[in-house]
Each structure stands twice: as C-alpha cells, then as structure tokens.
Amino acid sequence: MDNFASSNVLWIAVIVSMLTAALTLILIVFICLFRWIFNAERQSYEIFSNQWFPILAGVIMGETPKIPKELNQTDKLILLRLWNYWHQSIAGDASGRLKKFISEIGCNAVALNLIQKGNRAQKLLSSISLGNLNDSSAWEHLKLLVETDDQIVSLHAARAMLQLNSERAINELMPMILGRAKWDMSVLTHILKQSRAIFENEIIKGWVTFDEVQQIRALKLCVSLDLYLTEEMLRQLLQINHGAPLLNATLKLLERLQNPAYRLQIIQLFDHPSSSVRAQAVRAHSAIADPRDIEILVEMLYDNDSLTRNYAALTLSQSSSLGIQGLRSLKEALEDPRAYQAVAVMCMRLELST
C-alpha cells in the first residue's frame, strides 16, 4: 500500500484526470465554435453569392454593374474566391470584362496586401488571384513566395509568375522547376503548357548547366509536355555509361519520338546492366524495329527480367516479316520455359485478334 497508492503516482493520476477533463471541456468549446463558424461562413457565402451571381453574370454579358454596397475586406475576399472560379471556367471577352471589373472595385489591392500580410490560405488565394488578374506589380511578392519551403503555395506563386510574364518566369524559375522534386508534376505540366515553346528553348539553352537530377526532371517534363531535345543531345544522353534513371527518362522520350535514327544506339542499351534500362530500351525500340533486329530480340527473350522478355516478345509479335506462323515456329524452337511463355502469350493474343 505504501509503495504504490500513497506514492506520487496517485497525485499524478489526480492531476492527469483534472487536466484531461479540462482539455476535454476546451475541445467541446472548440467543437461548438467550429460548428458556429462553419454555419456562419456558409450562410454569409450563400447570401453574398446570391447577391453577386447576377451582378457577375451581368458583367459577363457586358452590362454596367450596380454594386449593392461598399465592400469591406471580407466581402472582397469572398468575391475573389467567386471570381477565381468564374475566371477559370470561362474564356474570351467575358473573362476580360470580369477581370477589369474586379480590378476596378479594388480586389487586386486586397490581394496585394494579403500576399504580404495574410495567412497561408490568404496567400494562396492572393497568388492565384494576382496571376489571374495579370497584376505585374505583384512580381516581387510572388517571387518571395516561390522561394518559401511551402510546396503548394510556392507552386501556385510560380504559376502566377508564369501568367504575368512567362519568358521571364521560366528564366528565373528554371532551377526550381527542375530542382523542386515535390512540385506536383501534373500541376507543373498544366501551368507550363501555355509556354511550351519558351520552356523547350530554355531547356536546350541551359542543358549543359543542369546536373543529372535536373536533366532527369527536364526529360520527364519534356515527355509530359510533348517536347523534344536536339538530336545531338539525345545521342549524347544515350551513352551506355549513363546511370539507369537518366537512360530510362531518355528512352521514355524516344519511345514517344519513334525515330529510327536512334535504333542502333537503343539496341546498344540491350546490354545495359540495369534490367529497367533493358526493359525500357526494348520497349522504346518496339515502334522502330527492323527485320534485321529479329535475332537480337530473340536473344532478349532469354533475359533474366520478365518485363524485358515480354517487351521483346511483343516486338516480335508485331514484326511483319515474322508473322503468326513465324512466331509459332519460334515458340516451338524455344527451350527456355520463360522465353516460351512470353512468346506463347503473344501467339495467343495474335490468334484471338485474327
């Protein structure tokens, strides 16, 4: 009894109970508060949007708007949220008219203020708004945001900079576009789509200054943006002594390019020590295969990597000089069960399709 119950443990238990009870009460207050704020915000947004939807619709139609009252900062923030949605949903003259209207009532001033002093959500809203408004006075503020560690806010600030001046933005942001691995590739591709030509030009110009990681990311962006590098660069990238990630990224680009000029260099990579490179090389070679390549493709059927074997079998099944009869004969001649299985699947596919 003396050892345990009368010890300090009991006091600690009492204190813990009181503390947790107090914290529970605080949390209950927070739950009530969250519910109240949620309801209040939803209500005010509904009232505001009911009032402003007809006005914005009128602006789109070219009418002169009647602003119901003097707008305070909160109203302008709600309006910015509404406007961003409309702006990204419509195009043409209507979009221009809306943009002019929003600037006239001073929403860009609010966004400019919040991009410096607002919280994270407000900075995000301001970046998106200032980009959509093409407000070039925001350039330096956006640049500061791009340099922050916050992946989401910085990426949207970069987007805004691209909207303001794509050439200058690509020039200044290139190290980050290629260096920030956490920037969402799909969003990045989407925002670079409007400036593809400038981006391609800058990539080619700056290629030699990029390190390997940056080159890999540049190649990936080239694939997603449907861009190509010069022949000289691609030939240099196809050297067998390069690492697997760089070669894989290059081969993915060449798979899209389908240019027979690279055939022999791609075939050289069939001997690469990395199985992923061999598989990717056989895959990239598939669309540009030549009847002379049958022998080496048969050799690839014996590769240790199943993906490589399957791609080799796929390429062979597409070869017009081999045909279904040739493929069947090849299958029967194969002694390795794994090679046999790879060709057998392709035979079955061909038989079904005919």
Added chain:
Amino acid sequence: MILLEIFTWVFVGYNIAINLGYITLNLMSIVSLVYKNQENLLHKLPQSYSEFEYPISLLVPAYNEEATIVTSIKSMLQLEYSSIEIVVINDGSKDGTLEALNAAFELKKITQSKSELIQTQTVRGLYQSSQYPNLFVIDKKNGGKADSLNAGINFSNSPLFCAVDADSILERTALQRLAKPFMRDPQMVVSGGTIRVANGCQVSQGNLTHIGLSTNPLALLQVVEYLRAFLFGRLGWSRLNAILIVSGAFGLFKKEKIIEVGGYKTNTIGEDMELIVRLHRILRSRGEECPVEFVADSVCWTEVPEDIKTLRNQRIRWQRGLCESLYANKGLLFSKTGGAAGWVAFPFMLIFEAFGPLLEIVGYFSMFMAVVFDYISWNAFFVISVSTVSIGVLLSTSALALEEFSFHTYPKVSQLIVLWLVGIIDSFGYRQLNTYWRVIGLYKWVAQTEAQWGKMTRKGSWQAKN
C-alpha cells in the same frame, strides 16, 4: 507481492506510453488538417488536370454479396474520374451474386487472354456489361479475398488499381482525391482513404442521400472508433510516412510495385496490412522510397457488424492478421533502411497493438488483485481508473473536434452529442471487450489454429430498395 507491484507498475507505464503515443499522433494530425483546410480553396476551383489522371481499375472482390453488390457497383459507376474500369471478382459465391450482377448490368461472356502475373485459383469466366463497357466481372473458384484481388490485378489494364469492398459506397469525389498523391509524386506506391460507418445512413441509386447514425449501440461505438483510428491514427502516421495499414476496404495501389513484391499473400488473414508492411520491407531494403499516404477527405462508407458474434470474429481476425503481418515482415523492425516505418511505427504496432491487449488484460487483473490484497486502496484504484478513462474520453473528443474542424460530416448537433456520449461509454466495457477479443486473436495466432474469415452478416438496410 513483488510480482504484483511489477505488474501494476508495468500497467501504469504502458498506459502512460500508449497515451503519449496517441497524443503525439493527435498533434501531428491537427497540423495535417490545418494545412489541408488552408488548401480547400484549390478543391473549389475548376479541376482541370483530368488529362493527367492515371487510369484506374477498381477491383471489387465479392463473396456472397447478393444483398449489396448492385447498389455498390452503381455507386462506383457514378464516380467523378476521367478513366476508370470496374472489375468485380466473384469469388465462387454460393448465393446469387453473379445472377444479381447479370440481371442489373446485362453481362456478356468475353474471351481475353491475360498473362498470369500472379498465380490464382481457376478463372471460370470473364464477362463484360452490355450497358457499361468499362464494367467487367471475373467469375472464379473460391480462393479468398487476396486471391480475388490477385485475379483482378492479372486482368486489370490500368497502372493503378483500387481495392474496394463490395459492400462499400464511395463518395463521388473519393477516387479523384485518392489519386492526387500519385499525380503529385510519381514515386507514390499506395494511398488510402477514410472509412466511415454507413449503418444508419441512406443510399439511393448508388448515392449517399442521408447521413445518419445507427440506433444499434455496437454500430455507434464503431463510428467513434473509426473516427479515432482514421482521423488521428493514420493521419498522424502519414506525416511520418510510416503507415503500416491501408484498409482493405479502400486503397489505391501502383500495380507495377504490387506485382514486383508478389501481389497479395493468400495464406494470411490480414492481407491488406501484410501487403503494406511487405512493401515497406522490400522496397526500403532495396534503397527505394516507399511513400504511402493517407487522404483524409477521400471517403468510403461501409457497413459494420451490428451483432456481438460478427464483431468478435472480425476483431479476432484483425488481431491475428496484425500479428501475422508483423511476424512475416519482422525484417523491417529496426532495419538500417527501415526509416520511420521500421523504427517508429513497427515497434509501436508490436508493443501497443499486437501485445498491448495482453498487457492490458494482465494490468486489469493485477490492479484488481492489488485492491483485493490491499496493496492499493479502493480510492487509489478509482483515481487511476478515472485518469485512464478520462484520457480515453479526451481522445474521442479530440477525434470529434478534428472531424468538426475539417469535414462537418454529421449535420445535426444532436448527432455530435450522441457521438460524444458514445465516446464516454466506450471506456466502460466496450474497450475491455475489444481487448479480450484481441487477446483471443493473439492466442489464435500463437497457437496457429486454423484461420477463418467467419460470416459477415450484411443487412444492407442502409440501402434503398431501388
């Protein structure tokens, strides 16, 4: 008496450690949710990235799911996603699952050669819907859920697959949200969504039309339990990239990586957890990254057991699955490349989730004996019990606060009050009962008794009859 003292101290120490662990996870979840809320604006803007969405195969294993399968598939057909195929795998059902699918979706037999990437039970037939060309049904011999998923993986044509339980209803934006981590990070291997309790809700034409609470006390207790598990359990682990469980009811996987590690293991009862722990072990040992992310706002609604027997079987199965998964992948524990998964999550799971129930039972017993033998007074026993219960109530309240802060799922204030009261009741009997079942699960794993899935009674009462 010395033994009693040791047990009592171990129990107290265990309680302190587990609660500190939960509170830390809770704090990490708060940070995650604050960030998520600040980014809500982005979800409200037009989503124009659909061209970059990876095609997804929804794999739906179905065994005797006649009551709910059609509604679930209808719900899946309405998902907002640009490229999706639905593959239902009828795992040798003995009821009218296949017939119900045929009647609702006009299936026609197809022939398609597929290489068997993962070995499975014999496939008896492949069907495609005449109404929905992206809906396929695989009819195969019974081989269990893992085997069905493997058959689905063999058949699927997409780089990502989503494993969904046949009795589940996905929210319309659920898949779009679940796929976001894959768009953001090409290295992503798995993303898991939130599971919520559908008992008490209403579904019509595959849509969730009313969010309510069940009147069944067991279902209510599980609502709070699920909130706790998902909102601060997985969200917290996600921040550390140390998630070891993605619910088998709703998870999105990179197919290539799953095939690389051999697909789902068919000889385990907790195939969902085993796969995630194995992915961590194998990929990390190769020096590769293994990002697994939890997406709190991607929601799947599912029916939970409403009777003691089914719930007991489920919990015993979960516990056994947990032990099997950890034991099969013990190489991850404190491995050089294990990261937070091997150094934090694995030991936490091992001590507090796998062996914790045993410690708890011994603790309850030794505390009781300590009172009986006058080692501690009834007052002391009462104070210590109150402090343990109060922490439990605090954690349940915190889960409710996180829910209200981010999602506002339950529209009525009365529902929140009910859930809070349930969170208090949880500590008086339900938690102890759960602990007891988990000890049985632990025993069954140690004794290696034959594993059984048991029968899950699906009422489907939350689904409108249309």
